[in-house]
Amino acid sequence: MLAAATLRLFFRNIEVLGDVPPATGPVLLVANHANSLVDPLLPLITLKRRITLTAKNVLKKDPLLALLSWGLGSIPFHRKEDIGKGADPRLNVESMRRCRQTLAHGGALCIFPEGISHSDLQLRLFHVGAARIAVDYVRKDHNPGNLKIVPIGLLYTDKSRFRSEACVCYGEPLDMEIWAAEHPHLAAEDLTAELRSRIEKLIITYQDRREMLILNSARDVVLTEARIPQALGGTRPPTTEFFRTLRNLQYGYRALESLHPAEVRALGDRAREYHRELRHLGIEAAEVYLPLNVFSAVLFLLRELELVFIGFPLALWGVINHLLPWLLVRQIARRLSTDTDHWATNVVYPSFVVFPLFYALQLVAAWIFLSPLWAALYTLALPYTGVYAILYHERAGSAWRRARTFVYFLFHAAMQKRLADEGRAILAGVETLAAMLPRV
Amino acid sequence: MLILAGGVGVIARDRPGVPALLAAHLGLLAAYICCLLVAAKWNGARWLGWAHPLLAMTVIFTLYTACGRLGMAAMPWRADAMLSRIDCALFAGINPTFFIQRWQTPPRVEFFAFFYGLFIPYINLSLILGALGRPPLERDQFLTGWVFTYCISYLGYLFLPSAGPGVLFASHYATPLHGGLFYALVLRGVQSTGGLFGAFPSLHAGSSLYLCLFDLKTNRLRGMTYLPIVIMIYGATIMLRYHYVIDLLVGTAISASCVHFGRVVFLRWARGRREAGLTALPGGQDNVLPDLPDAGRGDIAAVLPKH
Numbered sequence: 151m152l153a154a155a156t157l158r159l160f161f162r163n164i165e166v167l168g169d170v171p172p173a174t175g176p177v178l179l180v181a182n183h184a185n186s187l188v189d190p191l192l193p194l195i196t197l198k199r200r201i202t203l204t205a206k207n208v209l210k211k212d213p214l215l216a217l218l219s220w221g222l223g224s225i226p227f228h229r230k231e232d233i234g235k236g237a238d239p240r241l242n243v244e245s246m247r248r249c250r251q252t253l254a255h256g257g258a259l260c261i262f263p264e265g266i267s268h269s270d271l272q273l274r275l276f277h278v279g280a281a282r283i284a285v286d287y288v289r290k291d292h293n294p295g296n297l298k299i300v301p302i303g304l305l306y307t308d309k310s311r312f313r314s315e316a317c318v319c320y321g322e323p324l325d326m327e328i329w330a331a332e333h334p335h336l337a338a339e340d341l342t343a344e345l346r347s348r349i350e351k352l353i354i355t356y357q358d359r360r361e362m363l364i365l366n367s368a369r370d371v372v373l374t375e376a377r378i379p380q381a382l383g384g385t386r387p388p389t390t391e392f393f394r395t396l397r398n399l400q401y402g403y404r405a406l407e408s409l410h411p412a413e414v415r416a417l418g419d420r421a422r423e424y425h426r427e428l429r430h431l432g433i434e435a436a437e438v439y440l441p442l443n444v445f446s447a448v449l450f451l452l453r454e455l456e457l458v459f460i461g462f463p464l465a466l467w468g469v470i471n472h473l474l475p476w477l478l479v480r481q482i483a484r485r486l487s488t489d490t491d492h493w494a495t496n497v498v499y500p501s502f503v504v505f506p507l508f509y510a511l512q513l514v515a516a517w518i519f520l521s522p523l524w525a526a527l528y529t530l531a532l533p534y535t536g537v538y539a540i541l542y543h544e545r546a547g548s549a550w551r552r553a554r555t556f557v558y559f560l561f562h563a564a565m566q567k568r569l570a571d572e573g574r575a576i577l578a579g580v581e582t583l584a585a586m587l588p589r590v
Numbered sequence: 591m592l593i594l595a596g597g598v599g600v601i602a603r604d605r606p607g608v609p610a611l612l613a614a615h616l617g618l619l620a621a622y623i624c625c626l627l628v629a630a631k632w633n634g635a636r637w638l639g640w641a642h643p644l645l646a647m648t649v650i651f652t653l654y655t656a657c658g659r660l661g662m663a664a665m666p667w668r669a670d671a672m673l674s675r676i677d678c679a680l681f682a683g684i685n686p687t688f689f690i691q692r693w694q695t696p697p698r699v700e701f702f703a704f705f706y707g708l709f710i711p712y713i714n715l716s717l718i719l720g721a722l723g724r725p726p727l728e729r730d731q732f733l734t735g736w737v738f739t740y741c742i743s744y745l746g747y748l749f750l751p752s753a754g755p756g757v758l759f760a761s762h763y764a765t766p767l768h769g770g771l772f773y774a775l776v777l778r779g780v781q782s783t784g785g786l787f788g789a790f791p792s793l794h795a796g797s798s799l800y801l802c803l804f805d806l807k808t809n810r811l812r813g814m815t816y817l818p819i820v821i822m823i824y825g826a827t828i829m830l831r832y833h834y835v836i837d838l839l840v841g842t843a844i845s846a847s848c849v850h851f852g853r854v855v856f857l858r859w860a861r862g863r864r865e866a867g868l869t870a871l872p873g874g875q876d877n878v879l880p881d882l883p884d885a886g887r888g889d890i891a892a893v894l895p896k897h
Contacts (some may be wrong), residue, residue: 337738381723453723455897456715461815541811 154195156501159190159540160494164315165389166196168320173199176253176287177296177323177465180280181302182273182353183262186495187215187311192304193260201258203360204249205519206265207241208232214499224251227279229265242279249283254294259283263345267491269309273346277488288330298323303352305393310493313544316387319352341357354396357404364418365403367425368580369396370435376574379436381453382548399580406583413586417579424572437555438569445554454549461542467537471532475508477503509533591741592619592649595657597750602664611660618656633868640737643721643733643742648747650740651741657744660790661751667749670758673790673834676816686828687755688763696768702829704771707824709794710779712819716801724808725870727860732804734859739800740793743845756788756831767830774785776830792833796841798823 160165171177179201183189190203203526207226210216215398219226221448224250225497228237260281263276280299292317308314333340372395373387378385406414428435440446482504483496509532516528559566597617599612625645629633678685710766720732750756756767767773780786806813827833862868 170686244632380725383811384724385808387727449719453719456719457811461811464815464818538811538814541814545811 152502152506153498155266157191157195157497158500159537160188160314162313162544163317163386164192164196165317166320167317167390169322170197170320171199171258171298171300171323171583175256175296177260178253178280178284178297178299179257179260180263180299180349181260181304182349183264183267184269184491185302185306186267186491188309188494188498189262189267189304190260191498192316193302195567196318197258199258200308201260202249202252204245204259204261205235206224206232208235214503218499220501222349222580225259230462246279246283246286250287250291253283253287253297254291258297269491271325271359271362273350273353273355275454276342276346278338278342279535281338281345284326284341285336285338286325289336293326293330299326299341299345300324301348301352303349305353305579307389307392310490312497313540315392317393321348321352324348334478346470346513354400356400360418361400361403363422363425365396365399367421368399368403370428371421371576372399372424372580374436374439374573374577376437376439376570376577378439378441379434380554381450382456383545383550402580402584402587405587409588410583410586413583414540417576417583420572420579421576424569428569430550431558433555433558433569434551435561437552437571438509438566438573439560440552440556440566442559442563442566444555450552450556456552457545461538464535465539465542467531468535468537468542470507472508472536472539473514475504479504495516530557537572591653591657591744594677595653595744595748596661598664598751599660605666607663608660609661611656614626614656615660618649619651637836639726639830639871640721643717644728646733646737646751647717648722650737652746653740654788654793655783657747658751659863661748662753665749665751667751667788669752670754673750673752673836674755674758676836677834683829687759687831689796690829692763694767696770699739699769700715700771700773702822702826703776704767705819706794706826706830706832707776707779708819709798710822712816712823714799714886716805716816719805720801728873730860731762731853731856732808733851735804735848736800738794738852739845739848739854743791743793743796743841744788745791746840750790751787752789752834753834754837755834757786759831763831773830780832785814785838786832790835790837791840792827793828793841794827795820795824795838797844799842800845800848803846824878854891867875 161209171179181193181198189202194201194203203222203224204227205219205224207228210226225245226241227245228239228241230237230239233239249259261280263278264274265277265279265281266274268274283295284299287293300323303317303321305317305319306314307316309316329341329344331335356365369392369529372578373392403414403418425435428579479497479500482500483493486496488492494538511530512532513525517525520528592615595615596612598613599608602608603612622645623804629642629645632638676685677687681689717736720736724732769776798816802813802816802820804813804849824838825830827838828835864870
C-alpha cells in the first residue's frame, strides 16, 4: 500500500496495458530495467498477487535496502562483476534453487535479465539467469503448474522527473510447456533471445541519439494536432497515446529513412530546430495555438483565479505540514543520485521512511495537544492537503506558464503566427511522409 | 419531468394553489417544446453548443421552485413525520436534529450558514465553468448527469413533499437558531424562493456532491478544492435544521449514481445519433466517441501496433 501510494504520487499517471498475469500459478516476470529500484515496484503494485523479487547481493550493503530486501523476501544473486565487492557466484546455485521453489509453490518471481539499471538507448545484453531458472524448472522439477513467462515493458515519459508518467505493458505470456515441446534441447540461450525479443517489442529503443531527438521532437508536434490546447486541469490524454505516437513515428522514420532519406532528414532537422526554439522560448508545443481572444482570456482567468484563491489555504496547510519531510527527502535524493536513473529511486524509497515517521510525530503531537475533534480533523487533513499541495503546485506552474505564453504572444503576434505555421507545416510534412509509407 | 409535473397538476387541479402552478408548468413545457423544435430545425448550428446547456439549466432551475411548490400544493400528505422516524431509526432511537442542539451556538450557526450560502455561488460557478470550459463531449456528459440528479430528486419534491425538521419541530426545539450576517442572508434567501419545501432528497447535498464527484473524475484539483466545502454544506443542512439525515443519504446516492448513469445514457444517445447519420452532438462538435475501455486497462495491440 505504501509503495502504491508513493509511486502514485511520484508518477502523475501509471497505466497498465495488456493482460495482467493470472493471480495463481507459477509465473516468471521478466522486465527491462530502466529506473533502478522503482522498476520492481511497478509490477508489485499493478499485479494483485505477491511477487518475489530478485536482487543483486551488493544492495544488502545499504542497511535500508537490506532491511527492505529482507521485508520483501527477495532472493539475492551474486554477479560476476561484483566479485570484488563481496559477491560469490557459487552461492547462486542456492538462489536458483530458491527461485524454482518459489515457482513450484505457485508463486510469481520477478527478474530483470539485464542485471543492471541503465539509461541506454537500447536494451543491454540479457543474462541467462532468468531463462536458466525456467529451463531448470522444466528439466529438473518437471514444470509443476506449467510455468508462464510474462515479458514486461516498463515505459517512462521522463523517468527522473517528479509527476511524470509510467506505463506497465504486460506482453503475451510464454507457455513453457509449449516452448519446451518446440525446443527439445531446452537451451537457456534460445529462451533468453526469445525473451529479449519479446521485451523489445513492448518498449521503445533507439538506434542512436539523433533518432531519439528527432522522434521526440516530432512527437511533441504531432501530439498537438495543431489544435487549440486543452483547458488546464482537464482530462489528460492517456499516457499510451504518448508512446503510441512515438512508436508510429519510429516505424515511419525507420521505414522511410532508406526510401526517402533526404525528405526524412530535412523534416527531422526541422522538427529538432522547432523543438529547440520552443524550448528556448519556454513555450510548450501545444500552446503555440493559444487563442488570443478576450473571451478565452477571461474564462482562463476565472478558472485559474478561482482555484488559486479558494485552494490557497488548503495548499498552504499542505505545504506547512509536508515541507520538512519533503526537503529532507530531496536532500537525501540529491546526495545519493549520481545518474538520472537513481533520482526516482532515491526519492521513492526514503519517502517510505521519512513521511510515515513525520506523520507519526505530527499525529502524536496533535492527539496530545488538541481536542479529539481537532486532532481527528488534523489526521484527516494531513494526507489530503499533502496531495492537494502537489496538485496545486503543478497547476499553478502550468497556469503561470500559460499566462506567460499568452502575454508573450499578445505582444509578439507575428512570432505566434510563425511558430503556428511552422508547427502545422511539420505536421503536414509528417502526414505527407506517412502517405509514402509502403503498404503492408 | 415537465410532463409528469403537468400530470400531477392536472390530477390535483381542484386543490388550492394548484391551477396557477399547473399553468406555470404548462407554460414552461410549451416554451421548452418550442426550443426543442427550434433546435431540431437548426440541428447543425454551432450556437446549439452553448444554447443547449443554457436551456437545460434554465428549465432545471425553474423546476426547482415550481416542483417543490406543486408537490406541497398537490399532495394531500407530508413526508416529514416519516423522514423523521427514519432518522430516529438510523440513529438507534435518537433524533439527530435534537441531539445536535447543544452545539448550535450562534458562532457555529453563523459558521455553517456561511457554507450553506456558498452552495449558490458554487453550483453556478461550476455550471458556468462546466458548460464553457470543458470539451463538448465531457460537457454534455456532465450536464446529462446533472439534469438526472435534479430530475430524480424532483420526484421526491413532487411525491414526498416535506419542509424539513426546522418546520416540523419548530415548537419542540429548546431555542431557535441565532446567527449573524450569513445566517440572516440564508434566511432571506429561503424566504425569497417562497419558503421551505422539497426537503427530500437534499439537493444541497446531491447537487454539490455531483459537481464535486464529476470534477474529481475529470479535474481532480477542482474536485479536491471543493470537497471540504461540500462536506461543510452537508453539515450545514443538518445544523441549520433544513434537512433530515435521510435526505442527505438519498441525495448522495442519487448524485453518485448519476455521475455514471449520465455518462452511459449520454454516450448511448450520441452513438444513436451517429448511427442515424447525424453528428454525435448537435452543432457537429466532437465526433470522436470514446470506446469506454475498462478503467486503467487499455488494449496493448492498439498502443504498440504490429508493424
